[in-house]
Amino acid sequence: MNLPEIVSRDEWLTARKELLEEEKEVTLRRDALNERRRELPMVKVDKDYVFEGPDGKTRLLDLFEGRRQLIVYHFMFAPDDTEGHNSCSLLVDNISHEEHLHALNTTVALVSRAPLSRLTPFKERMGWTIPWYSSFGSDFNYDYHVTNDESVMPVEYNYKDKATLLEKGTPWYIDGEWQGLSVFLRDGDDVYHTYSTYERGLDALVNTYSYLDLTPLGRQAHVTQFSLHDAYAS
Known part of the structure; x- marks a missing residue:
């Protein structure tokens, strides 16, 4: 450059x-x-999703931890994976003190399809304190279009169907786990879905990008070239 x-x-x-x-x-x-x-208008969530958390079975309403708003980051971690995806880990590294969000009635949580027994060791390795739940066995990932499997549900990612994804030259999105973010609002015991974003819609959540974008050399690397924070050579 x-x-x-x-x-x-x-x-x-x-x-x-x-x-x-x-x-x-x-x-x-x-x-x-x-x-x-x-x-944006919102949609009532009628499906009774069940997750696995550190205290056992829990539901979407419980993920709010009593607050009005819930931000769910759909972390790419397939059932057979042993560690989290680099780009998802980079984003979570950039979430600092959750108390600032909590003070404004907002909870942030991670959700992945891998069993909790695989998520917990990686969370401890990374030193994260953010609540992390397993959606294994539920429709949650499929309904919010971060897991694609044609045998379960028609393919969709970033509001594009399979034909559009193939036409755009992004065939990798038609199968497997992908990242995204969904926002929910609670009114009493009723939960509403207000927003979801994918791909570069997540860029604003990565402060590392924001810092590098201020420099002459810029980001210097494609997102897949970032490593887990404990994997860089000292």
Whole structure:
């Protein structure tokens, strides 16, 4: 990659102010987009999903831990896997003190299809404190389109069906485990699905990207080239 042009301080300041105007436009556009996201209609969740957590069987309502909002990160961890996916692990590494979310009536939790007996050792290895639940044996992953298996349910990922995924040249999405995020709102004992996002819709949750995007060299690597945080050479 080529390095930036070397210029005088005055030339740099002119270029920086031009970029600042673009940054302001993006900020205002993002504010408007966030408002539209909050105004999305919601769908009542009628299915009684059962998960496996550290205290045994639990339901979607219990994942809220008494709070009004629930953010579920669909972590790629298949039933036969022994460790988590690199990109999912990178995202979870970027979730710091959950107390900030808790103070605003919001719980964040991880959900994967692998049995809890496989999730727990990896969670301890990574040093994470975020609640992690197994959806093994339930329809949860299929209903929220982060596990694709044509024998169970028609293929869909990021709001695209199988034919569209193949046409776009992304055949890998038609089978297996994929990452995503879903948001739920609780009103008493009623739970509503308000939002889901996939692929690059998750970028904003990875602070590592945000820091690197400020630098001349940028992200430098495709997401699959990131390693588990305990696997980098010292």
